[in-house]
Structures are given as structure tokens and as C-alpha cells.
Amino acid sequence: MSKVEQKTQSMDPTHPWKLTTERIVIAAMLAGLTVCITLIPGIGFIPVPNVSGNATTGHIPTIIGGIVGGPIVGLLTGFIFGLMSLLHASSPLFKDPTVAILPRIFIGLTAWATFAALKRFSFDVAAISAGVIGSLTNSVLVISMGMIRGYIPANGVILASFLPQVIAEAIISAIFAEAVARSYAIVQQRLVHAPETKAREELPY
Template identity: 80%
Template sequence: MSERKQKTQNTDNINPWRLTTERWLIAGMLGGLTVCITWIPGIGFIPVPNLSGNATTGHIPTIIGGIIGGPIVGLLSGFIFGLMSLLHATSPIFKDPSVAILPRIFIGLVAWAVFAALRRLNFDVAAVIAGAAGSLTNSVLVIGMGIARGYIPANGVVLATFLPQVIAETVISAIFAEAVARSYYIVKNRLVHAPDVKARDQLPY
């Protein structure tokens, strides 16, 4: 086994619940990205005509964090996303921490678990399914908690208004999760690198 493959294998075998320097950096970068995209109007939270008030892309860094950084990174990123959702809440449902924060903590955790379970079968399929699963976790738990807390009526017509938003968020999350995870692991495994530089006396000109 080559030294490069050995290093990659050793990195992959690190306890997923251990916070390494690399994982701290990933958590910091994705947390910062979450703050940025949720701070800019119309990007992290997109107004929609249903009881939620907004569709979101703010959960995507949390999904990516779970996939490439593991469960702890996913949990930290999810908490930051939930906190930003609470701080930017314009509707009563998201002014409640049990709706704005609690469900978001599980997004990265589910994405990590799905990716870890399916990765050995097919990397890209695993990333796509993990992205979709993370997004659905956000949608199902937020709507479920909204119903439990009395903000959303358990009415089929009302719940149907969430369907287009749920589908759109799921598809977008799956696409971004696969693209970013693939790019990250290509760079991490050093499959993309600069061409070798030859000494001056070895150049043909």
C-alpha cells in the first residue's frame, strides 16, 4: 500500500466522535458560512407563502458538515443554524427554540449516519441520499415540532402547502451535498495536484 493511501486510510479510521484539528476547522468554516448565508436576505431564508414563512438553504452547510466532518461537526453546525433561525425569526413558530433550534441539531447527525452506512457501497449515491435525508430531517422535525407546539394545525390541506418547499429543499441539498463531498475528498486524497516541477537543467528549452 502506498504512503498516500495509508495516510488516507488512517484519516478515515479516526473515531468519528473525536474532534480533531481538521474537524474544528471544518466546523468553524461551515458555521461561518451558515451565519453569512442566513444573514443575507433572500439567500439563507427565502420567503414562501405558508406557515413557515421561509424556505431555507441554511441547512446545507450542516448537512455537508455531517458528511465530511462527522457527527460532532454536524451537531455544532446544526446548533449554529438553529440559533441563526431563532435570531432571524419573523414568525412565532421560529421564535420558539424548541422549533428553531432543537430539530436542527439532528440534521448533520442523520446526514453523517446515512453517509457512513452507504459510503462503502457507492460514494456519490451515499452523498446524494445523505443530503436528501438531512434535508428531510429538517423538514419533518420542524413541521412535527410545529404541530406538537400548536403552531401548525394537523390538517392535510395545510400540510400540503409545505410539499413544494420540502421537495425543492431536498433536491437542492442532495445536489450540493454530492458536489461538495466529492470535491472535498478529491482534494483530501490528493487526486488533484499540481504537475511536478522539474529542475532548470532538465527542461527542454
């Protein structure tokens, strides 16, 4: 186990459900990033030829929020993603808040739970798994809610049309989740454990 992994058994030692200043800042930054991504044509929502109408990368900040900020950050960022999906909707499927917003609230929760469960064994595996599980949470819950609400027929051919999109989104999410989580952990540990080369009285703070 590397030094970074040893020092990052928890991204934040604070209770995961406690709202701290750091978590508020992380949530605000990722919510802003979500808004930016979803407003850029062809980036946040990518047209695809199936019932959903769009693949998405807008769920990635929510996954990252769950990993680095915990469940509250994941919840808040997921809500913003769902809201942007609702506002951006061009099909009846995503004009329904129970499809556009409700499933997205759980993305950050499953990403956080996966990362928290696996990080003691391997930081990188935990981050990659969190990316995959978070993305699958989005896909499975949106498709399931769409079927429950009657927007997506329970047809094998139609459901199979989602498969390439689901796989691609999971792979992209895993790559970004691991890269950002690893970078965040390295920066965090350097800030916390950086050695002081000057005497305390000589430091400017």
C-alpha cells in the same frame, strides 16, 4: 469503484466522535458560512406563502458538515443554524427554540449516519442520500415540532402546502452535498497522496 471511492471509504479514519483539529476547523468554517448565508436576504431564508414563512438553504452547510466532518461537526453546525433561525425569526413558529434549534441539531447526525452507511457501496449515492435525508430531517422535525407546540394545525391542506418546499430543499441539498463531498474527497486524497518529485532533503518542509 473509482480510485477516489476506494481511498475514501472513510472521509476521516479517526473515530467519528473524536474532536480533532481538522474537525474544529471544518466546523468553524461551515458555521461561518451558515451565518453568512442566513444573513443574506433571499438566500438563507427565502419567503414562501405557508405557515413557516420561509424556505431555507441554511441547512446545507450542516449536511455537508455531517458528511465531511462527522457527527460532532454536524451537531455544532446544526446548532449554529438553529440559533440563526431563532435570531432571524419573524413568525412565532421560529421564535420558539424547540422549533428553531432542537430539530436542526439532528440534521448533521442523520446526514452523517446515512453517508457512513452507504459509502461502502457508492460514494455518490451516499452523498446524495445524505443530502436528501438531512434535508428531510430538517423539514419533518420542524413541522412535527411545530404541530406539537401548536403553531401548525394538523390540517391536510396546510401540511400539503409544505410539500413543494420540502421537495425543492431536498433536491438542492442533494446536489450541493454530492458536489462538495466529491470535491472535498478529491482534494483530501491529492493532499495526502500527492507524489514527491524531489528528494526529501530538497523539500522545503
